[in-house]
Amino acid sequence: MAFIPETLLLGHHGTEGAGRAEDLAFQLAAPGHSRVLHLLVVPDFWAGMQGDDWLNNASTRDVFARYVEGMLEKDAAEQVAALGARCRARGLEYSSLVRFGDPTQCLLEAAAAHSVSAVVIGPPRPKGVPGFRSGVDFAALVRSVRTPVIIASRG
Amino acid sequence: MVYTIRSPALLIIGIVMLAWGALNNAGAVDGLQAWLHPGVYKEHAAAKAKQEADAKAAQEMAAEGKAAPEAKKPSASKFDGLKANQARLSYAFGGIFTLVGLVVLLRKPSEGSADYYLSVIPGIAFILLIAFIVRWGLDPIFGNWGKAAEPTLGWNFARIFNLNYVVIGIVIGIVTVNVFKIPNWAANGVRTSRFFLKTGVILLGTLYSAAELAQLGALSVVMIGVFVLGSVWLVLLMGPRMKAENSMTGVLSAGVGVCGVSASVAAAPVVQAKAVDIAYTIGTILIWGVMCMFIFPTIGKLLGMGPVQFGAWAGTGILNSAQVAGAALAFDPRGIETLKVAEIFNITRVLFLPIIVLWLAAWYVKREEGAQQVDLKQVVISKFPIFVLGFIFMFILSTMGVFAPPGHYQGKYFSSTEIKEDKLLKSKDLEALQAALPKMRNEKETEALKALIADKKETTREQDGILRSVAKIPDLDESAKKALESAHKAAWHTSKRITAFRDWIAWLFAFGLIGLGMQITAKSLKQAGGKPLIIGSMVGTIKAVGSLIVVLLFVREFV
Numbered sequence: 001m002a003f004i005p006e007t008l009l010l011g012h013h014g015t016e017g018a019g020r021a022e023d024l025a026f027q028l029a030a031p032g033h034s035r036v037l038h039l040l041v042v043p044d045f046w047a048g049m050q051g052d053d054w055l056n057n058a059s060t061r062d063v064f065a066r067y068v069e070g071m072l073e074k075d076a077a078e079q080v081a082a083l084g085a086r087c088r089a090r091g092l093e094y095s096s097l098v099r100f101g102d103p104t105q106c107l108l109e110a111a112a113a114h115s116v117s118a119v120v121i122g123p124p125r126p127k128g129v130p131g132f133r134s135g136v137d138f139a140a141l142v143r144s145v146r147t148p149v150i151i152a153s154r155g
Numbered sequence: 156m157v158y159t160i161r162s163p164a165l166l167i168i169g170i171v172m173l174a175w176g177a178l179n180n181a182g183a184v185d186g187l188q189a190w191l192h193p194g195v196y197k198e199h200a201a202a203k204a205k206q207e208a209d210a211k212a213a214q215e216m217a218a219e220g221k222a223a224p225e226a227k228k229p230s231a232s233k234f235d236g237l238k239a240n241q242a243r244l245s246y247a248f249g250g251i252f253t254l255v256g257l258v259v260l261l262r263k264p265s266e267g268s269a270d271y272y273l274s275v276i277p278g279i280a281f282i283l284l285i286a287f288i289v290r291w292g293l294d295p296i297f298g299n300w301g302k303a304a305e306p307t308l309g310w311n312f313a314r315i316f317n318l319n320y321v322v323i324g325i326v327i328g329i330v331t332v333n334v335f336k337i338p339n340w341a342a343n344g345v346r347t348s349r350f351f352l353k354t355g356v357i358l359l360g361t362l363y364s365a366a367e368l369a370q371l372g373a374l375s376v377v378m379i380g381v382f383v384l385g386s387v388w389l390v391l392l393m394g395p396r397m398k399a400e401n402s403m404t405g406v407l408s409a410g411v412g413v414c415g416v417s418a419s420v421a422a423a424p425v426v427q428a429k430a431v432d433i434a435y436t437i438g439t440i441l442i443w444g445v446m447c448m449f450i451f452p453t454i455g456k457l458l459g460m461g462p463v464q465f466g467a468w469a470g471t472g473i474l475n476s477a478q479v480a481g482a483a484l485a486f487d488p489r490g491i492e493t494l495k496v497a498e499i500f501n502i503t504r505v506l507f508l509p510i511i512v513l514w515l516a517a518w519y520v521k522r523e524e525g526a527q528q529v530d531l532k533q534v535v536i537s538k539f540p541i542f543v544l545g546f547i548f549m550f551i552l553s554t555m556g557v558f559a560p561p562g563h564y565q566g567k568y569f570s571s572t573e574i575k576e577d578k579l580l581k582s583k584d585l586e587a588l589q590a591a592l593p594k595m596r597n598e599k600e601t602e603a604l605k606a607l608i609a610d611k612k613e614t615t616r617e618q619d620g621i622l623r624s625v626a627k628i629p630d631l632d633e634s635a636k637k638a639l640e641s642a643h644k645a646a647w648h649t650s651k652r653i654t655a656f657r658d659w660i661a662w663l664f665a666f667g668l669i670g671l672g673m674q675i676t677a678k679s680l681k682q683a684g685g686k687p688l689i690i691g692s693m694v695g696t697i698k699a700v701g702s703l704i705v706v707l708l709f710v711r712e713f714v
Contacts, residue, residue: 046434054417056538060538
């Protein structure tokens with residue numbers, strides 16, 4: 001009997017691995033039946049990105065914070081819009097969750113709160129490939145999650 | 156929004172501090188204090204024993220009908236002073252925290268300024284409690300362990316690794332945020348650490364003479380001018396050659412060149428840095444900063460550097476400004492001579508910041524189509540560090556003699572007519588110095604020490620500077636070190652108010668650096684990578700090694 005998911009929780013933040021997860025989700029999902037729940041996590045390391053700056057005055061720090069927030073917000077909005085459009089083009093229902101925090105924790109919370117059929121995520125980024133060091137802790141995810149987790153292959 | 160979190164934590168901290176003050180006052184922790192400070196306690200016990208013996212002898216003489224010598228009023232020992240100081244601070248802050256803690260618990264929080272200001276007190280108390288534990292407990296413990304292990308290891312690990320209150324405090328700050336997390340009730344207050352560091356810099360303005368400031372200022376402008384502009388230029392040169400994007404090159408050049416994270420924060424919006432540029436750059440600078448804070452003081456000690464040399468080197472070679480202060484205090488935690496030098500370099504760096512931001516803006520606009528032009532006036536005004544004005548104001552006040560007699564700073568007691576006979580070195584001091592002569596590392600040190608032995612006092616500021624460096628020679632005999640300290644003190648009369656400022660400055664920096672340590676997260680450190688890590692490491696190494704060579708060749712201990 002084929003697995004036809006009702007809701008797939010897709011962890012997607014625009015990377016190459018996320019693209020593979022997206023392809024996998026589209027293979028699994030049934031048009032007109034399945035819903036893609038897109039989880040986009042803004043990693044919480046950004047909270048520490050002013051580090052130990054102490055020389056700047058408050059206005060310079062505010063300008064920086066607004067600049068970074070604006071950039072992350074714009075990036076998130078663009079990704080949500082793009083993935084939403086691709087899902088709808090395939091006849092899939094789409095909804096999104098944008099969260100700020102630890103990616104693994106956010107995935108676990110979203111999976112628990114939305115009673116999803118499966119969690120679909122991309123493979124770990126190969127060493128040497130540039131990108132943020134804020135990926136999913138696969139061991140922690142598998143240990144705690146109550147739903148099936150499907151990890152896309154590197155291809 | 157309501158910021159204050161109702162928690163008994165502040166009240167508990169206040170009560171703990173009050174209890175510590177009371178225990179010290181009652182003498183209930185004398186055993187513990189004696190264990191923590193064996194040297195000071197030994198002197199205290201010896202003075203007490205002598206006093207009792209004198210009293211007993213006087214009683215016996217009186218019993219025999221002889222005239223007993225007049226009893227001298229015993230002066231408070233260092234040990235008593237140490238306990239009294241801890242009790243005073245514990246009572247003052249414990250009292251405030253207990254009262255505010257009660258208010259936090261009993262008052263129903265409501266929105267407003269009062270709520271916001273109240274919300275920062277628990278975090279301040281949290282950092283201060285750590286500062287007390289570190290400065291009064293862990294610092295002497297590691298010091299004692301270092302000495303105890305010296306015969307076995309052959310070297311004092313606490314001294315070589317600078318395991319003093321500054322380094323331990325920063326490490327505890329970093330461990331707190333990454334392992335235990337900062338409690339919610341303390342989060343707002345922890346952010347005030349910047350304010351306290353800036354206050355420390357402002358107070359530092361009271362400690363410079365005009366000549367000192369002029370000479371240190373000139374030295375820092377030359378060093379920072381060469382190395383800041385040089386490293387910004389080098390990154391701008393390397394970036395395009397390594398095919399790094401202009402925005403990445405721009406934000407990295409500010410961070411690596413000027414004052415680390417602060418400069419990256421100031422420059423990122425101007426060069427329209429991308430998220431990944433910022434993450435890589437700040438991660439790289441933080442890692443470098445933390446590494447340098449541990450490595451620089453150890454190298455400085457191994458090379459026998461003095462406060463001016465080390466301050467100049469740390470102030471130029473360490474990428475991140477917070478770690479400049481940390482390294483300076485780690486190198487010289489008791490006096491703050493090194494911090495005085497290093498902070499002039501930090502101030503010079505931050506004054507260079509608007510110039511560098513404008514340079515980068517012009518550089519970026521030239522290379523990127525659609526880049527926004529920046530307003531010169533707006534950049535200069537918005538990036539100007541206002542606390543530097545406070546520093547200058549305090550310096551002016553102190554130069555006018557508001558805090559101490561004007562002669563205080565010039566070392567007027569170098570002149571032979573004004574030094575009292577009882578301040579001259581005694582014969583046992585001279586013997587100790589004579590024995591130390593073979594340990595001098597160069598002709599200048601030998602000459603300065605011979606002159607001191609001949610005159611029994613220091614006669615010039617230059618000689619004082621050289622002998623301050625001599626006092627730091629690792630295997631110098633303790634009695635020789637004490638003699639050098641006596642000669643220095645005889646020439647430099649420090650006013651009580653200035654001494655108090657020094658103590659407060661050390662506390663403010665300790666407090667600020669613990670708080671800043673709590674803002675260095677492992678997650679941000681982990682972001683170090685990509686081309687910024689390669690370019691930053693290369694330029695950072697060139698800057699550190701280059702400035703070390705320049706300092707060793709051209710910077711003398713006398714300022």
